[in-house]
Amino acid sequence: MEKIHSDTERDDYKPLKKFVASPARPPKRETHGVIGTIRKRFFNSIGNSLLTCIALAVLFYLGKWIVNWAVIDAVFVADTRRQCFDTSPDGACWAGVISWFNGLIYGRFPVQEQWRVNLGVVIGIVWLLPLLSKRIPLRGAILLSWVALFPFVGAYLFLGGRFGQELGLFHGIMTCAAFGYLLLIYLNLIKALIGSKTIAVAGLHLLFVPFLEKRLSRRVVAISSMLVWGGLSAIAALFLSSFDLPLVPIERWGGLFLTFIIAGFSITMAIPVGVILALGRRSKLRVIHWLSLGVIEIVRSVPLITVLFMAVTLLPIFMPSDVEFNKLSQVLVAVCIFAGAYMAENIRGGLQAIPKGQFEAATTLGFGYWQTMFLIVLPQALRMMIPNIMTSFISLLKDTTLVSIIGLFDIMLMARNIANDKDWVGMHTEPLVLIAILFFVLCFSMSQYSLNLEKRIKVDR
């Protein structure tokens, strides 16, 4: 200390210079213009120029051939494949695809009942719509409610049947609860919108006592929102019971609709099942550890087709004989475990990347194991793994087409069925091209969305 003191004293007589930073300059940017950039990128050497020319030529001929086949020489109106050939032998025969279009989308779902499928899809989307706005709190609760309740609505609409008969009591109650919850969400939103403030309540929050919200304890709020939810569900029940939807057995579901059901189900269940398996694998309890490890490793080392066949042939043997399983639920269970096992490894990777300090900080604050996992660790792990998770989702979507092999009439099997139609015998290419385009659009938008999500989360941090 003494030394520092004397230092400052010595410098005292020398006046200090005042430091002012020199003004900041913009960085240098190289500008070439469009032509300059093209030259620099594609024609910067003889080899590169040659490659560019060859690639252009190939692209040109390929493109011309495709456009000719798919558009210029194609036949859009015809009654049979023969007519197509007679009009234009070298073009695509889209007429067949068009006449089978309904089947490709809905499978063998009765035409006069197809509005139910559309309505189900619309309800599912409307339910998720609030997730788009960042200003809405408790979006997690909305997503969770969708995962837990929407399947009942979907099954009710698609399957139909009367209350208490084809439609079981439990299923009926859950359907009403689901509709009640959807109403609750939207009434909350409307209330918040009218209430001018920023949207402050959604999901489980209270509907009819906004003034008391601040003063009431959480328990009172929770109980009264339960009551409101119950009331809305009762209203939904009254409304629904005045309808009778004719039964559409699962064997008649098919096409893109069925593909979406299987893919959607496996995608939504992949994360919960994956989380359970991943946590199980890390568990200190030996039994749970080995069980999870066994499921993960076995499922991951067996092809999906095998898992599907096993589900269809083995599951009924293990189950008590009075439980009757339809093929679809067997497939859903199988795909779910398959997706979960892969997801578990993704999630485990994310969990391992969470520093020990996060657990320690959570523990010293007083959080227990489950709270630490769900509030602190998993949100970070899942965010970190978004690219991998999206990759898994994309391959799941594509993998679901395998169910056609065990005889579910998904879009693949419907497409192959076209070739068996006596009017369109042997028509394989066009439906497959259509499916390829469809899957490309779906998968490509999923991967773009994932990139977008990644960017947004980077901004957050």
Place this chain on the structure above:
Amino acid sequence: MTSSNPNVQLQPNKAIEISSLNKWYGDHHVLRDVTLDIYEGEIMVICGPSGSGKSTLIRSLNHLEEYQDGHVAIFGQPLARDRRSDRLIHNTMGMVFQSFNLFPHLTVLQNCTLGLTWLKKMPDQAAEKFALTLLDRVGIAHLASRYPGQISGGQQQRVAISRSLAMEPKIMLFDEPTSALDPEMVKEVLDVMMDLSKTGMTMVCVTHEMQFARQVADRVVFMADGEIVEVGPPEQVLVNPEWDRTKDFLQHVL
């Protein structure tokens, strides 16, 4: 031992009693018969060379580390490896880490309110209000909506302190809170700790900031090789140490 501090004379209650604590990592004996009483309202600074077991000692107090032998009691209640003890620890002790350990996916405010809403079951608005007063006390209420990655190290450490204080602990443990900071940010964190020391909080600080120790500490502990070499008021330990080991160390850090 208590003569120098009037505070301690008025409240001779023991906040923490450590009696002959022993810990091994394999065959490595990292805590050797550590015995120490820390009184309510006391500011205790622990210093010593790297690897002397300072972190291990304070992490043993809140069960982040296990120890094989010895006892710890908090406010007269002996600790065991059970739920009740864990609850007692979490209700009475907060901890601040060298590497801050903020939750990066939550905003500064949410970092502070998470425990309030989930553990203390406080309504959202009350929790936010309380957290904001704490953040204001450490001078960063204006950063409440930022994410930890968007603020400086010193600010992060101040958030970490507020986050601990939000749980209203009676004892605060600090494990080298300024060691990961750039020199110019050390002071802002030490200032916050200094303010805190005036509120009657019991504080156990592992730190190499001798200036801070001299100004604030009631007693200073010097540790080496897993043992307590000497304990006493700062003017004694830091100015006129009894042991060569202490003098050696002080020459290096001052």
